[in-house]
Amino acid sequence: MKSLILLLLSVVSLFAQVPASRLATEIRAIIDEYENSVRANTQKLIAAATEEEKNKFRASIPSAGPYATKMMKLVQTNLDQPDVVKGVNWLVTGAASFPEGQEALKILGTTFAGSKGIAEAIKQLEYHGLPAEPVLKAVIEKNTNPEEKAAALYALGAIHFKNFDASADRVSAAASKEKALEYFQQLNAKYADVTIQGFKLSDFAFKMLFEMMSLQVGCEAPEIEGKDADGVSFKLSDYRGKHVIVIFWGGWCHACHGILPLMNQTAAQLKDKNALVLGVNTDIETEAKKALADYQVSFRNILDNTSSGPNTTLYNLRNFPTLYLIDPKGVIAIKNGSLDAMVNQINAAK
Template sequence: MRSIVLLLLSIVTVLAQAPASPLATEIRAIIDEYENSVRANTQKLIAATTEEEKNQYRASIPSAGPYATKMMKLVQAYMDQPDVVKGVNWLVMGAAGFPEGQEALKMLGTTFADRAGIAEAVKQLEYHGLPAEPVLQAVIDKNTHRDEKAAALYALGAIHFKNFDASADRVSAAASKTKALECFQRLYADYEDVTIQGFKLSDSVAKMFFEMTNLQVGCEAPEIEGKDADGVEFKLSDYRGKYVIVIFWGGWCHACHGTLPLMNQAAEQLKDKNAVVIGVNTDIETEAKKALADYHVSFRNVLDNTSSGPNTTLYNLRNFPTLYLIDPKGVIAIKNGSLDAMVAQIVAAQGATK
């Protein structure tokens, strides 16, 4: 018995130490060449001492284009070899903006739709929107590998979820919601344990499902609570009876910087209109206090400490800044809308009550 165990262990060791195939090595060499060129340029940018030098290196970031051309030649020459999927994956994920990347995307829905090893690229298609739907459906229909099928169900569900969330048309929103739920229910039923790139797909699905059912206009806003910069506890429901504009932001977020002065103006404009502005700041505490001072933030903030803090996670934030308008009954009136639209709705409501 002991000899059998030792034999099995030796076989496993040999397999683990087996050299990569020539194709895998060549694919890796192209990727490394590109990544090393980008890394070298970045190091020069960091070391630059003048703005002129920095601009020079910003303008000379290596393009993935030449490497995509090399990679596609390899893919086309070795279509039937298992390791070629590594090249297809890189083209889809790292060269999507080039013709070779678009060609590789088509291949995912045809030649490679039933292959193992494409799960990471398939999951990435959640960011391609509806044009990726035929590719994802082909993988769902043809692929028998658990990771690949789960990734396709996840990505297609995520695309329809985002369409549902962004749609202003009720009929279109309802159709997208139905399709998203179909994908998510299949994933939960058969692939609940699948993990891609260290993330359990069902955990992400749970957040999207929560958002579809609890973070839409007409839903009661989930509680936001925590400590402000002075260490004092407060929560969203403390302001029940008032309109509340909530902004999720961080000093790390460049897009937030231009919005904060406008939020200060809104807070001043609305102080006599039964309305308040509150923030959920996503910096660590020391950086949060610095950002509050640097941008002269005049409204109260919950310090969530990271972009994955409890309140930020509960609201499933994908973009910063994100604004919500909560009505006096604690119901979401506007989700991820413009500040102007929120102020206008508050002013109109105040005028209607006079």
């Protein structure tokens, strides 16, 4: 038995020592070169003593363009090699805005549509929108691997979900919703346990399904609850009978900084209008208290303690800040709209 164990260990050790192919090494070298250049620039930005120096390094963040050109040459001369998939994946996910990224997308949908090892790149196509649809359908048709099929179903569902969420036209929204439901239902029925980078795709799909069904104008707003900076528990439904503008924000969010003074002004203006502003802060507690002080936030906030806190997760937040207007009956009146539109609707209410 001991000799058998030693033999097995030696075999495992032998496989562990198999060197990477020349192509895999070259692909990795290009990726490392790019990532190291970005890292070096970031370190200079962190170490910069003045705002002028910081701006200099912000303006000199290395472009992925030259590295995409190198990678595409490598890909085109090695299309018959299995390891070239790694280069195609990087171009699709890391250089999507460059011509080489677009070319890699075409290659992914043709040469490698049936290949194993493309699931991560396929999942990322959710950010490419409808132009990626032919590639994703090709993967579903030609690929026999569960990870790749699941990733394609997920990405198609996510693309149509985002179209539904952004559509101002009822007919288009209904069509997008139907397609998103179709792809997510297939994903949940056949590949519910498939994970990519440690996360179940079906969990992401569930959040989008919940948003389509429960976080739209006309739906009763899901409860928001937690503690404020003083440790006092409260919830959204405590304010039933009033209009409530809810803002999800964080001190870490640069886009939030500009709107906070406006939210303070709005909170003051609404005091006599049976309405209020309620914040959901997504910083860790110590940083939350600092942000509340730094921006002199005058409205009450629930501390969610992270951008993946319970309330933020429930509302499937993808952008910060995000605003909701909840009417006096607790129904969503405006989702992710402008502050002006919300104030106008409150002012127009009798």
